[in-house]
Amino acid sequence: MESFSQFFAVYGSLVNFIGINALLALSLYVTLSAGQLSLGNAAFAGIGAYASGILTMRFNVPYTISIAAGACLSAMIALLIGMPVLRIRGIFLAMATLAFGEVVRIAAVNMDITGGAQGLVGIPCKTTTYTIYGVLAATTYFLARLGGSKIGWSLASIREDETAAMVMGINTTYYKTLAFVLGAFIAGIAGAIYAHLNFIVTPGEFGFSAAVQLLIYNIVGGRQSIYGPILGAFILTALPEALRGVGVTAGPLRLGVNGVILLLVILYLPNGLISFFSKVSAWTGRRSGGAFRGEV
Amino acid sequence: MFLRFDEISRSFGGLSALSKVSFCVEAGTIHGLIGPNGSGKTTLINVVSGLTRPDSGRLLLDGRAIHRLPAYRIAALGVARTFQNIRLFSSMTCLENVIAGQHLRAGLAIFPRLLCLRSAALEERQSWADAMGCLSRAGIENRAKVCAGSLSYGERRRLEIARALALNPRLLLLDEPIAGMRQREIAEMESLFRSLVETGVTILLIEHNMPFIMRLCSMITVLHFGQTLTTGTPQEVAGHPEVIEAYLGVQG
Numbered sequence: 001m002e003s004f005s006q007f008f009a010v011y012g013s014l015v016n017f018i019g020i021n022a023l024l025a026l027s028l029y030v031t032l033s034a035g036q037l038s039l040g041n042a043a044f045a046g047i048g049a050y051a052s053g054i055l056t057m058r059f060n061v062p063y064t065i066s067i068a069a070g071a072c073l074s075a076m077i078a079l080l081i082g083m084p085v086l087r088i089r090g091i092f093l094a095m096a097t098l099a100f101g102e103v104v105r106i107a108a109v110n111m112d113i114t115g116g117a118q119g120l121v122g123i124p125c126k127t128t129t130y131t132i133y134g135v136l137a138a139t140t141y142f143l144a145r146l147g148g149s150k151i152g153w154s155l156a157s158i159r160e161d162e163t164a165a166m167v168m169g170i171n172t173t174y175y176k177t178l179a180f181v182l183g184a185f186i187a188g189i190a191g192a193i194y195a196h197l198n199f200i201v202t203p204g205e206f207g208f209s210a211a212v213q214l215l216i217y218n219i220v221g222g223r224q225s226i227y228g229p230i231l232g233a234f235i236l237t238a239l240p241e242a243l244r245g246v247g248v249t250a251g252p253l254r255l256g257v258n259g260v261i262l263l264l265v266i267l268y269l270p271n272g273l274i275s276f277f278s279k280v281s282a283w284t285g286r287r288s289g290g291a292f293r294g295e296v
Numbered sequence: 297m298f299l300r301f302d303e304i305s306r307s308f309g310g311l312s313a314l315s316k317v318s319f320c321v322e323a324g325t326i327h328g329l330i331g332p333n334g335s336g337k338t339t340l341i342n343v344v345s346g347l348t349r350p351d352s353g354r355l356l357l358d359g360r361a362i363h364r365l366p367a368y369r370i371a372a373l374g375v376a377r378t379f380q381n382i383r384l385f386s387s388m389t390c391l392e393n394v395i396a397g398q399h400l401r402a403g404l405a406i407f408p409r410l411l412c413l414r415s416a417a418l419e420e421r422q423s424w425a426d427a428m429g430c431l432s433r434a435g436i437e438n439r440a441k442v443c444a445g446s447l448s449y450g451e452r453r454r455l456e457i458a459r460a461l462a463l464n465p466r467l468l469l470l471d472e473p474i475a476g477m478r479q480r481e482i483a484e485m486e487s488l489f490r491s492l493v494e495t496g497v498t499i500l501l502i503e504h505n506m507p508f509i510m511r512l513c514s515m516i517t518v519l520h521f522g523q524t525l526t527t528g529t530p531q532e533v534a535g536h537p538e539v540i541e542a543y544l545g546v547q548g
Binding site: 141142145146148149150151153154156157160161163164165166167168169170171172 | 345346347366367368370371372376377379383384385386387388392395396397398399400402403404405406409410412420459462463
């Protein structure tokens with residue numbers, strides 16, 4: 001027990017960030033499971049973070065309610081953007097959400113209520129490790145059960161072949177929007193929890209590189225199963241600490257290692273690191289979660 | 297009249313794919329649609345299933361105009377189809393393909409599943425059993441656990457038919473359903489289509505295999521350069537001089 005608390009004293013914040021990054025990775029997984037590539041999930045996390053932070057600081061709103069409000073605001077904005085953009089097929093969602101992310105970042109820099117470029121400082125630290133992992137567990141369970149549901153099958157069908165999905169009676173625009181909004185909602189929760197963990201949120205944290213990072217979690221971990229993005233987030237968040245152990249400190253070398261891992265996974269394990277485990281489960285003859293997968 | 301085409305026209309740029317196509321399909325029959333390549337057969341099927349909107353004209357299903365409805369609404373009226381260039385969900389198994397095809401019928405609501413209610417498990421078992429039923433009607437139940445991407449060409453066509461059956465269709469649109477099949481498979485498909493018609497399904501069928509069309513269809517419509525040459529029984533169509541000319545050219 002003592003060794004555990006010692007471990008936690010040293011690595012507590014790492015454990016917390018793994019949980020938040022896993023949640024963010026899952027938010028993108030939902031969108032990917034409908035075959036839609038969104039680069040806006042970091043921005044949705046930002047909206048959740050700022051909205052809940054402002055609510056707590058300025059209006060003394062209780063923690064739980066401010067988190068829910070942040071997530072709902074993200075989801076509503078996603079609905080507004082998704083409705084026009086998701087009618088079009090192809091890469092347009094990626095382009096539109098990329099631009100949207102920049103709009104959010106620039107808005108956060110220039111508005112007074114968000115604290116400008118300095119960011120929002122002094123958010124009360126109310127998030128605990130239990131909160132993070134409780135939310136992560138609930139989200140994982142929800143998405144796992146979503147797998148075999150009507151919604152899950154519809155998203156999988158759209159990902160596989162949108163035209164065939166349409167003639168099967170699936171309202172593709174509705175389900176694509178649903179996936180996008182659900183992804184934004186989860187991202188909003190993650191952002192809001194993060195804001196109450198970190199004391200400060202700044203505009204730069206939710207920019208383009210953060211959006212791409214979420215995609216990398218999904219690719220490295222694997223999009224065949226819901227546990228892939230979680231694994232990817234775990235490995236890539238813990239990696240810098242592991243590298244510090246062998247003497248690689250912050251700087252270009254660390255980013256280089258990230259890049260090499262990404263390349264190796266794409267070349268040799270196109271289904272991600274989780275495919276090790278799915279091979280094992282194929283041997284034992286079990287498939288999980290139906291066809292609900294985050295592959296594009 | 298079950299399905300009525302009323303002067304349907306559609307052009308792509310300067311190319312007129314369909315011009316004033318008019319004919320009727322009677323309920324509970326197999327209606328053939330033939331014509332040389334590029335005569336607009338697939339475009340016509342796309343119009344019926346809602347993937348292509350006609351520029352002008354009306355399309356009536358049971359007296360209801362459907363030519364402005366989106367594809368998913370038309371599917372909800374009981375119209376299912378297969379594609380000439382097979383569109384399966386290739387990373388899913390055969391069984392999963394058919395379960396996905398049950399969209400309009402399946403409950404599989406999320407809340408009972410979240411609470412792990414008994415009804416959710418029962419529903420899941422039911423949809424599994426229904427899907428197996430569709431697979432066995434199409435004669436590929438032995439491939440249920442196989443990934444759709446690794447099926448043979450003929451099996452893929454059967455799986456696509458099985459998935460279309462999952463919708464419990466009233467009208468089934470088949471775009472070259474027996475292309476690439478062997479004789480024995482063709483005979484099986486023939487008896488499948490006949491049994492479907494006996495249960496009240498109407499079939500609109502595109503096919504280039506003339507003996508098959510002649511045996512199976514009660515009526516045939518011939519398209520040529522986007523226009524209806526004629527609609528009639530197989531005997532009438534086979535003896536029609538313009539049809540012979542369209543297929544074989546003029547004797548010079």
